[in-house]
Amino acid sequence: MRRVIVSLIAALLCCGADWADVATPAPGPTQSIGFYSAGCLQGAQALPLDGPGYEAIRTSRNRYWGQPVTLEFITTLAEKMRAAGQAHLYIGDIGQPRGGPAPTGHASHQVGLDADIWFERQPGPRLAPVQRENAKLRSLVRADDGGIDDTVFSQQHVSLLKTAAEMPNLDRMFVNKWIKERLCHTATGDRRWLRKLVPWYGHDEHFHIRLYCPPGNPNCQPQADYPHDDGCGEALDLWFRKAPITPPVTSTPPKPYRPKLPAACTAVLKAP
Numbered sequence: 001m002r003r004v005i006v007s008l009i010a011a012l013l014c015c016g017a018d019w020a021d022v023a024t025p026a027p028g029p030t031q032s033i034g035f036y037s038a039g040c041l042q043g044a045q046a047l048p049l050d051g052p053g054y055e056a057i058r059t060s061r062n063r064y065w066g067q068p069v070t071l072e073f074i075t076t077l078a079e080k081m082r083a084a085g086q087a088h089l090y091i092g093d094i095g096q097p098r099g100g101p102a103p104t105g106h107a108s109h110q111v112g113l114d115a116d117i118w119f120e121r122q123p124g125p126r127l128a129p130v131q132r133e134n135a136k137l138r139s140l141v142r143a144d145d146g147g148i149d150d151t152v153f154s155q156q157h158v159s160l161l162k163t164a165a166e167m168p169n170l171d172r173m174f175v176n177k178w179i180k181e182r183l184c185h186t187a188t189g190d191r192r193w194l195r196k197l198v199p200w201y202g203h204d205e206h207f208h209i210r211l212y213c214p215p216g217n218p219n220c221q222p223q224a225d226y227p228h229d230d231g232c233g234e235a236l237d238l239w240f241r242k243a244p245i246t247p248p249v250t251s252t253p254p255k256p257y258r259p260k261l262p263a264a265c266t267a268v269l270k271a272p
Ligand SMILES: [Zn+2]
Pocket: 106, 109, 114, 115, 116, 207, 208
């Protein structure tokens, strides 16, 4: 019995449920505290659930909170895609109201600077609320993981990724190795944007944007740099030679994922 109580207390003190249970942001100026996969967010702002060129999906998860710079990135990208005549973007998880570890789905998304944008594109009207929870979200990769699914992949995806990669404030984006490989083989002209596309597990149904720590966030911990070439050589080949490889950019989350958060996050979690 004592052991059960101790583990219950440990679970409460640790992560997951407690961060997910807080429905509102912590007051105060917006501050990212800690690292993308071990941190929290004070003064989070909510992405409006509908905007020109985008709609948020799976909103019942209450993970549409982030840094203003992240919300601005999303709305600007959506505007650009709309101007290019593309269908709405489906915006998935950004972060919880106070950031922190989520009980499901991600190791990162903890400091308000990560966001998931889905590849699925459907012309026409916006989704009804119930559809947003269960939207059709197709993968760009074949079910046998043997390459790109060309019945889904289109030039719209290339344009979307290139546009996002060339926007300011973007540190990197995570995409499936097959997507990176396809772009490495087909991109012409200025290929510098390819550098921003970092291969990672999954990320075949959505891509993940990660922004730099914004100025004025002294407790936000930046991520180490990555190769300065287009990333189409050895860094990509590794993903095809042996998997899983040693993760090059962040750690694969152990399960359950229990990062040690900066001490300042306790106040963010407990703030009224
Ligand atoms: Zn993500």
